Each structure stands twice: as C-alpha cells, then as structure tokens.
Amino acid sequence: MSEGVLHWRVRREFLILKIVATLVLATITVLTLDDLRGAFLAGAATVAAAVLALRDVLAPVRLSADGEGLVVVKGFAGSERLPWSVIERVRVDTQTRFTSRTELLEIDTGEGIFLLSRFDLGAPCQEVADQLRSLRRGF
Known part of the structure; x- marks a missing residue:
C-alpha cells in the first residue's frame, strides 16, 4: 500500500477484556472439575474466549x-x-x-x-x- 494508509483495528481494551475473560473462565473450569457438566460448559466458554482473543492478536x-x-x-x-x-x-x-x-x-x-x-x-x-x-x- 502507498502513503496515506488508513487503518481500523480492534480496540486494545477489547483484547484485554477477552484475555481476562479467558483467564477467569479457565479458573472456573479448574474450580468446577468435580462437576462434569459445569467443567464442560466452563471449558467450552474458555476455548471460545481464547479463540476470539487469539484472532485479535493475529489479525488486529x-x-x-x-x-x-x-x-x-x-x-x-x-x-x-x-x-x-x-x-x-x-x-x-x-x-x-x-x-x-x-x-x-x-x-x-x-x-x-x-x-x-x-x-x-x-x-x-x-x-x-x-x-x-x-x-x-x-x-
């Protein structure tokens, strides 16, 4: 691209929020390992949040x-x-x-x-x- 390039990107605050949500959900997953359903749901939510955060890191x-x-x-x-x-x-x-x-x-x-x-x-x-x-x- 030539000079005068305009960029629009995901705001850094949203990336940080997604990373924090991933960490919180991972903690909930670990804390609910004795409840198989709860751990499964929390684990699935952890993976989803991590995927969204990873996309923001790879393609901001x-x-x-x-x-x-x-x-x-x-x-x-x-x-x-x-x-x-x-x-x-x-x-x-x-x-x-x-x-x-x-x-x-x-x-x-x-x-x-x-x-x-x-x-x-x-x-x-x-x-x-x-x-x-x-x-x-x-x-």
Missing part, C-alpha cells in the same frame, strides 16, 4: 485503505486485497430490534460481501464508511 487490523483500494480481514486471520475497481458499494447496514441497534459496515464486491462491526473497526461504522467514500473519490 481488520480494514486498511489507501488510494489503490482496501485490505479486508478474511477468514480467521487472513486478508484480501480489494482494488477500488472491484468494490461496487460501501454502506452501513443498520438493524433495530427491540431497543438494540446494530450497525455493520458492508463492503460489496459483487461476488462477495465483507461485514465489519464497530467492535472490528474500533470506530463508528458510519464514520468509517464516510472516510472510505471520501478516500475513494480523492483518487
């Missing part, structure tokens, strides 16, 4: 952009380079259910859609979409 930057295009996280910790020419649309998908509002940044290539949340980006989705649109227009 979920989206990068420059004048040539985007690099988007793909799979567990891989990434894919998307030139601006293949990107058909960048928009924010907002869903409201009961009192909860969810926003996802949607990057549509025609052949696939990449969805990133505020937690993936460390910033509001609409703010990122606006920055991407202005960067794309600037080149």
